[in-house]
Amino acid sequence: MVNENMKKKMQAAVDAFKEELIGLRTGRAHPGLLERVSVDYYGSQTPLKQMANIVAPDSRTLMITPWDKSAKDVIIKAITVSDLGLTPVNVGEVIKVSIPTLTEERRLDLVKHLGAESEKTKVGIRNIRRQELSDLKAELKEKLISEDDERRSAAQIQKVTDEMVALVDQITQQKEKELMTV
The missing domain is CATH 1.10.132.20 (Ribosome-recycling factor)
Structure with missing residues (x-):
C-alpha cells in the first residue's frame, strides 16, 4: 500500500x-572529480565532460584531452576557479591535473x-x-x-x-x- x-x-x-x-575529493584521481566543472565556452556554460575526454592514468593524475584544442585555456581557467583546489597544467595536446595528497x-x-x-x-x-x-x-x-x-x-x-x-x-x-x- x-x-x-x-x-x-x-x-x-x-x-x-x-x-x-562523487565530487568529494578522496585524494585519489578519478574523472568524477571534475563532474561539476562548467566551462564558459562561446558564451554558454558547458559541462567539462561534454568538451573533453577525462581519464585517470594513475591514482594521482587526471589527463584531460579537449576535443576542441582551442578550448584548452578556458578549460584550465574553469578548473582553476572551481572550488576543487586543483592546478591544471597545459602539456601539449592534453591538460594534466595532479591531485595533491590531502x-x-x-x-x-x-x-x-x-x-x-x-x-x-x-x-x-x-x-x-x-x-x-x-x-x-x-x-x-x-x-x-x-x-x-x-x-x-x-x-x-x-x-x-x-x-x-x-x-x-x-x-x-x-x-x-x-x-x-x-
Missing part, C-alpha cells in the same frame, strides 16, 4: 546524495562536510515521509481509508524511511572510510 511515488522520491534523494559525493585537517573538514550532506539528505527523506503521513491522515479524515489501513500504511512508510536512512548511513560510512584512508 506504500506509494511507489514516495519510494521514487526517497530514492532520488539518495541518488542526489551519491552524485554530491592533509589531515582537510580530511577532517571533508568528513564534516560529508556529515552535513548526509544529514541534509536524511532530512529530505523525513520530509517526504512527513508529507506521506499527512496525506494518509487527510484520506482518513475524508473516510477514504479505514484506521487500520492508515496504521498499516504508516508502518510501511516508516519501514521504507528507515531503509533509506540506513542506506544513506551506509554510503556515508563508506565514503568516510575512503576519506580517512591515507
Whole structure:
C-alpha cells in the first residue's frame, strides 16, 4: 500500500546524495572529480565532460584531452576557479591535473562536510515521509481509508524511511572510510 511515488522520491534523494559525493575529493584521481566543472565556452556554460575526454592514468593524475584544442585555456581557467583546489597544467595536446595528497585537517573538514550532506539528505527523506503521513491522515479524515489501513500504511512508510536512512548511513560510512584512508 506504500506509494511507489514516495519510494521514487526517497530514492532520488539518495541518488542526489551519491552524485554530491562523487565530487568529494578522496585524494585519489578519478574523472568524477571534475563532474561539476562548467566551462564558459562561446558564451554558454558547458559541462567539462561534454568538451573533453577525462581519464585517470594513475591514482594521482587526471589527463584531460579537449576535443576542441582551442578550448584548452578556458578549460584550465574553469578548473582553476572551481572550488576543487586543483592546478591544471597545459602539456601539449592534453591538460594534466595532479591531485595533491590531502592533509589531515582537510580530511577532517571533508568528513564534516560529508556529515552535513548526509544529514541534509536524511532530512529530505523525513520530509517526504512527513508529507506521506499527512496525506494518509487527510484520506482518513475524508473516510477514504479505514484506521487500520492508515496504521498499516504508516508502518510501511516508516519501514521504507528507515531503509533509506540506513542506506544513506551506509554510503556515508563508506565514503568516510575512503576519506580517512591515507
